[in-house]
Amino acid sequence: MGSSLSAARGFFDLFDRTPTIDNGSVDGRQLENFQGQIEFNQVEFSYPSRPTIRVLNKFQLTIEPGQWVALVGRSGCGKSTVIQLLQRFYDVTHGKVCLDGVDIRDLNIHWLRSQFSLANQEPILFDMTIAENIAYGKVNPSLEDIIEAATKANIHQFVISLPQGYETRVGAKGSHLSGGQKQRIVIARALFRQPKVLLLDEATSAMDSYNEQIVQRALVQAQTEDPNRTSLTIAHRLSTIHSCDVIHVLSKGHIEESGTHTELMQKHGLYYHMYVQTTIE
Ligand SMILES: Nc1ncnc2c1ncn2[C@@H]1O[C@H](COP(=O)(O)OP(=O)(O)OP(=O)(O)O)[C@@H](O)[C@H]1O
Ligand SMILES: [Mg+2]
Structure with a gap:
């Protein structure tokens, strides 16, 4: 039991770490009836340890309540950073991140994090x-x-x-x-x-394609059963995100292309080229 307790403490240490966040955030408000809308508004962000490198630049993204959204892009383009900012492990350098129109810096940080489940x-x-x-x-x-x-x-x-x-x-x-x-x-x-918001960041990457497909189908099913849940999926294997409501392609710090799988394939742009490349690999 002792080891369970210390493991539990380790978990909280990890998820409650607040590298750049002020302690005042615990006094912030909670949203009474959070709908699940997420908005990144003209966000600029650099990690504090690398202030000269801008990871996100004029980053604009709106996710509507209940939407199932995928975020794709090359390795290192900033996808996981978006998820870190959403949970307030870091604060934006400029712009703001809002839930139902409220700046997350005005929200109680424990309440904020309890709205998300991350795999x-x-x-x-x-x-x-x-x-x-x-x-x-x-x-x-x-x-x-x-x-x-x-x-x-x-x-x-x-x-x-x-x-x-x-x-x-x-x-x-x-x-x-x-x-x-x-x-x-x-x-x-x-x-x-x-959770109100499900965050999946390469959550099936270690599975063989058989298991990945079964889990993906289950996730589609779970999304259909609970249409009020907002989901954000990050995936390298683009075949796993076909059925998302909308796919956003992140490149050079901002969203360069958005649409359904079919729309983006027809466009013959960044997504199309990534798709062709990953299916060849
Ligand atoms: N804690 C950190 N401190 C400084 N730089 C970081 C930190 N975490 C990530 N970076 C840098 O920020 C950029 C974006 O990283 P991020 O992890 O968001 O990429 P990603 O799109 O999720 O990549 P991948 O597909 O490989 O997971 C990268 O150049 C990375 O080196
Ligand atoms: Mg990542």
Whole structure:
């Protein structure tokens, strides 16, 4: 139990770190009836350690409530940075980021972060059981809900094949599991929380294409079942984002192209060229 507690503290240390954020943010307001609208308004951003390099420049992006949006672009173009800014791990250098029209700097930072569930390329697992990892942070979770999330993330069959099932401990940082299994548990955790905004940053990158397709289908299904959820997906494998409502292509610090998969393919621009290249690879 001691190790579970210290793992839990590690989690909070990680997610509550506030490198450039002032302490006043805990006094900020909460939105009573947050709809899930997100807007980046003329955002400029440089990391504090590299002030001369502008990662985002005149970055403009609006995500409507319930929309399922994909953000794509070359490695290092700033996609994960967008997600970091949204959760306020850093503040913008100029411009603003708003939720339902309210600048996130005016919002209570704990409330703000509780609106998002993030599954990313490097899953964070604790030395606890699989059930505890999926239901992380929830007091008295129901096993039924845990199984439902695990089934959607296509990890349930694997879990029940283990001698101790959901009570199996995953080891330090999930070392008893493969990369793809860890990612599926983190997706299950993200779905279990039923967030207002789901953030997926290369969340299926360690899976083989069979499992990736199943998880992608489950995510499409989850989005259809809860049309009020706003989702932002980042993916290199462009075949995984075909069914998103809109795809934005990030290049040179801002959105260069937007549209559905079909629209962007017809346009023969950046997306088309990325698509052709990734399907050849
Ligand atoms: N903490 C940091 N401090 C300084 N620079 C950073 C930091 N994190 C990222 N960068 C730089 O900011 C730029 C954008 O990084 P980011 O991680 O947003 O790219 P990305 O589009 O997510 O790339 P990938 O597809 O490889 O994940 C890169 O040039 C990167 O080197
Ligand atoms: Mg990234």
